[in-house]
Amino acid sequence: MRTLQLSLFASLALGACDPGSSTETPDAGGETPDAPTDGGLGCPAGFAGAACVIALHDRAVTDCDPQLVTELRAELEARVMLGPLWAGGRALLRTATPVQIAGGFNSWSTTELASRAVCGSDLMVAVGAVASGYWPYKLFDGQTWSLDARNPAFAYDDFTGNPDGLNSILNTPDSGRGHLVELDRACSTALDNCREVTAYLPPGYAAPANGATTYPVLFMHDGQNVWDDHDCCFGHTGWELNVALDTEIAAGRVAPIVVIAAEHSAARNNEYGLSTQTMMTFMQFQVAELQPKSLAQVRWNGERVAVAGSSLGGLVAMHLALTYPQTYSASAALSGAFWPNGNALRSQIPTYGKQPVAIYLDHGGNVANNSDGAGDTVAVRDALDGIGWQVSTSPSCSLTGDSICYHSEPGATHDELAWKARTWRFLRFLFPAS
Numbered sequence: 537m538r539t540l541q542l543s544l545f546a547s548l549a550l551g552a553c554d555p556g557s558s559t560e561t562p563d564a565g566g567e568t569p570d571a572p573t574d575g576g577l578g579c580p581a582g583f584a585g586a587a588c589v590i591a592l593h594d595r596a597v598t599d600c601d602p603q604l605v606t607e608l609r610a611e612l613e614a615r616v617m618l619g620p621l622w623a624g625g626r627a628l629l630r631t632a633t634p635v636q637i638a639g640g641f642n643s644w645s646t647t648e649l650a651s652r653a654v655c656g657s658d659l660m661v662a663v664g665a666v667a668s669g670y671w672p673y674k675l676f677d678g679q680t681w682s683l684d685a686r687n688p689a690f691a692y693d694d695f696t697g698n699p700d701g702l703n704s705i706l707n708t709p710d711s712g713r714g715h716l717v718e719l720d721r722a723c724s725t726a727l728d729n730c731r732e733v734t735a736y737l738p739p740g741y742a743a744p745a746n747g748a749t750t751y752p753v754l755f756m757h758d759g760q761n762v763w764d765d766h767d768c769c770f771g772h773t774g775w776e777l778n779v780a781l782d783t784e785i786a787a788g789r790v791a792p793i794v795v796i797a798a799e800h801s802a803a804r805n806n807e808y809g810l811s812t813q814t815m816m817t818f819m820q821f822q823v824a825e826l827q828p829k830s831l832a833q834v835r836w837n838g839e840r841v842a843v844a845g846s847s848l849g850g851l852v853a854m855h856l857a858l859t860y861p862q863t864y865s866a867s868a869a870l871s872g873a874f875w876p877n878g879n880a881l882r883s884q885i886p887t888y889g890k891q892p893v894a895i896y897l898d899h900g901g902n903v904a905n906n907s908d909g910a911g912d913t914v915a916v917r918d919a920l921d922g923i924g925w926q927v928s929t930s931p932s933c934s935l936t937g938d939s940i941c942y943h944s945e946p947g948a949t950h951d952e953l954a955w956k957a958r959t960w961r962f963l964r965f966l967f968p969a970s
Contacts, residue, residue: 586621592608622706666706670705692766701767709746714785719733724818726817751792757808819860843857843866844867848876850873854867866893894935895940900947
């Protein structure tokens with residue numbers, strides 16, 4: 537995947553441009569351009585200034601006033617990694633060279649929308665009509681299709697004619713859908729590796745009216761397995777967590793949240809629990825480096841975060857939450873692999889003691905033969921229950937600081953397809969809509 541800078545997503549200010557600079561109608565967020573707030577520039581910061589910047593472009597190309605072109609360049613530089621700007625049914629895209637922009641919004645036409653030099657300058661911009669929606673697109677230079685390097689929003693694509701399996705995404709604030717963005721890579725000197733990090737931003741995240749809204753955050757392990765990548769995961773596809781969240785949020789069953797998923801490294805098994813020492817090093821990296829760096833790139837609400845995973849990812853999620861209760865409010869372990877090091881987690885529960893952490897536990901298989909870790913999961917549940925956690929059964933679980941939500945799916949297998957089917961359970965428990 538691409539490695540992109542996303543710090544501008546962290547703070548989308550509200551406001552707008554000089555009232556004399558635009559006659560554009562307000563965008564879908566309902567913000568009327570009226571006052572400069574972008575650090576001395578004429579338009580408001582971030583996506584909130586989209587209508588203002590598009591109006592500035594229209595004036596610049598009409599008059600070819602060098603000052604207006606300079607102002608337009610400055611406004612676009614201030615949004616260098618935000619991707620397309622959209623307001624009132626029009627989108628503006630900046631590219632490095634003249635290219636065609638083809639996507640779902642124009643039936644993948646390679647002639648309908650092109651970026652061109654603004655008034656003979658080296659500033660390449662395309663502006664065109666784009667209806668509200670969630671639109672995949674790519675850039676086309678006449679020979680090669682490429683992702684939009686200035687846009688961190690992307691989606692997986694299993695179309696056989698798309699060799700990299702990805703598209704850039706233009707997601708209008710009123711589409712009702714969330715989208716994935718690439719965050720900065722996270723690297724560890726102690727572990728001697730780096731990993732890609734992806735975030736799900738909920739519906740309306742970029743809407744001007746939501747520019748000051750902050751969100752709860754869930755961290756996921758095995759990041760390459762949790763999204764709607766149909767080519768991953770041993771043929772099982774991913775968890776489609778982003779698809780489940782769009783559905784659950786739209787139905788009012790789950791609150792809007794940000795999910796941050798870091799990919800596992802080649803040392804996954806040791807980092808997630810087979811080696812106690814490596815797992816401890818990984819947990820320190822997760823808490824002290826990966827999470828702060830990632831949280832700085834999204835609008836986090838500042839409260840304790842949740843952590844989740846499956847199999848060994850569920851094991852390390854439990855260790856993290858019980859070791860760092862000041863950092864984590866909740867943990868979810870789907871088919872948790874609790875057997876390493878002589879069932880060390882279960883034996884350590886009395887040492888950890890009761891913590892103000894909500895816990896979701898589930899499994900498939902059969903308790904009698906411990907398939908899918910069923911017997912081990914029940915033993916962990918009962919050990920937690922024995923020191924004061926309150927156990928209830930999904931979906932009739934209420935979120936408190938000492939609640940365990942438990943689910944058994946008899947016969948379910950140990951794979952992403954099974955975890956995808958149970959994703960809604962832990963989402964509704966940990967992030968109930970108010």
